[in-house]
Amino acid sequence: MTASPSTPAYAPVVDRPVRWGVVGAGRIAAKVMGDLAGMPGGRLHAVASRSADRARAFADEHGAPVSYGSYDELLADPDVDAVYLATPHRQHHAVALAAVEAGKHLLVEKAFTVTHAGAQQVVDAARARGVFVMEAMWTRFQPAVGRLRELVADGAVGEVRSVRADLGLRVPFDPSDRLWDPAQGGGALLDLGVYPVAWLQMVLGGTPASLEVAGATGPNGVDAESTVLWRTEDGRHGVGTCSLLSPLPGQAAVFGTEGWIEVPPRFHHPDRVVLHRTGGGRSVETSEEVVAPATGTGYSHELDEVHRCLAAGLTESPTMPLDDTLAVMAVLEQALHALGVHHDEDPAAI
Numbered sequence: 640m641t642a643s644p645s646t647p648a649y650a651p652v653v654d655r656p657v658r659w660g661v662v663g664a665g666r667i668a669a670k671v672m673g674d675l676a677g678m679p680g681g682r683l684h685a686v687a688s689r690s691a692d693r694a695r696a697f698a699d700e701h702g703a704p705v706s707y708g709s710y711d712e713l714l715a716d717p718d719v720d721a722v723y724l725a726t727p728h729r730q731h732h733a734v735a736l737a738a739v740e741a742g743k744h745l746l747v748e749k750a751f752t753v754t755h756a757g758a759q760q761v762v763d764a765a766r767a768r769g770v771f772v773m774e775a776m777w778t779r780f781q782p783a784v785g786r787l788r789e790l791v792a793d794g795a796v797g798e799v800r801s802v803r804a805d806l807g808l809r810v811p812f813d814p815s816d817r818l819w820d821p822a823q824g825g826g827a828l829l830d831l832g833v834y835p836v837a838w839l840q841m842v843l844g845g846t847p848a849s850l851e852v853a854g855a856t857g858p859n860g861v862d863a864e865s866t867v868l869w870r871t872e873d874g875r876h877g878v879g880t881c882s883l884l885s886p887l888p889g890q891a892a893v894f895g896t897e898g899w900i901e902v903p904p905r906f907h908h909p910d911r912v913v914l915h916r917t918g919g920g921r922s923v924e925t926s927e928e929v930v931a932p933a934t935g936t937g938y939s940h941e942l943d944e945v946h947r948c949l950a951a952g953l954t955e956s957p958t959m960p961l962d963d964t965l966a967v968m969a970v971l972e973q974a975l976h977a978l979g980v981h982h983d984e985d986p987a988a989i
């Protein structure tokens with residue numbers, strides 16, 4: 640049965656904190672759970688690792704009462720309301736499907752999966768099961784990004800015509816590093832390019848009418864750097880660049896007919912945006928800094944969204960809907976294929 644917005648498909652989580660289970664107790668899980676610690680809307684209940692010792696150590700450090708030495712055990716725990724899935728991207732698909740099957744709500748780290756078909760399977764399963772699923776695209780929930788979206792919607796820069804974003808780090812080649820390892824979904828696009836592409840998708844909406852891609856691969860064939868040019872049906876466009884070879888500044892901007900909004904580095908978790916208005920003339924009339932810092936390290940806002948959605952009985956976030964995730968995955972896959980890179984989901988991730 641597909642959930643309808645008016646009848647929640649599950650009992651909303653009200654009058655108590657959401658009980659979280661973490662799968663994949665690595666670096667990002669530690670940061671995100673650090674932010675959860677200060678939040679009244681949720682608490683860490685359980686942690687699962689492929690190693691019981693690692694799970695116990697993470698549980699001790701982050702105050703989880705329960706730990707498991709396998710992901711299956713956590714998914715079978717009736718006291719877990721929502722799973723935060725923080726394995727490498729190639730290990731998202733199988734775990735996400737198992738979590739949905741177990742009736743768990745789910746926050747899936749970016750990139751959502753390594754293939755568009757894999758993402759579609761997770762989305763279809765979630766919609767059929769009536770559980771909440773969201774990609775952990777924390778950028779969308781940054782207060783400064785929320786202000787930018789309000790300014791754009793209010794016409795502060797006139798009609799938006801184009802957009803750009805870049806994100807890059809110089810990461811020395813090491814085939815065992817998650818960022819370079821194809822067995823973990825390595826490559827620039829899925830790890831870093833997902834942010835510029837999601838930025839273009841947020842501003843331009845939908846999927847591109849056409850996409851051009853330029854880039855290069857590394858010594859083991861994974862994508863090392865690329866630029867995508869996204870064109871819409873009505874002629875608007877966006878440019879997104881990512882790199883594991885160059886330390887790009889991490890800037891973004893939205894350009895309109897009456898000015899532009901600049902997002903200083905790093906745009907994927909900014910504490911401010913700068914609005915430049917021309918008022919339709921040739922030169923800038925006013926420049927205004929709009930400061931809106933994040934709480935904690937910036938992950939509390941996406942967690943808040945999950946808590947809010949579960950209390951309201953929603954199956955998708957209105958701010959980061961699954962169709963947007965699918966659109967981003969379609970662009971990432973098209974770009975990867977253009978560079979000759981083909982990923983597959985890890986069937987043995989659980």
Ligand SMILES: NC(=O)c1ccc[n+]([C@@H]2O[C@H](COP(=O)([O-])OP(=O)(O)OC[C@H]3O[C@@H](n4cnc5c(N)ncnc54)[C@H](OP(=O)(O)O)[C@@H]3O)[C@@H](O)[C@H]2O)c1
Nearest residue numbers: 663664665666667688689693725726727728730748749750
């Ligand atoms: N939102 C953000 O700001 C942000 C930042 C960094 C990363 N991320 C995303 O978070 C995910 C994890 O990144 P991370 O940097 O935290 O990675 P990480 O430190 O390597 O942690 C990933 C964990 O996943 C588990 N795992 C399961 N299958 C694995 C496999 N086949 N190979 C390696 N580890 C495996 C491991 O835990 P056990 O073996 O203990 O189960 C490992 O500790 C990625 O999808 C990444 O894109 C998001």
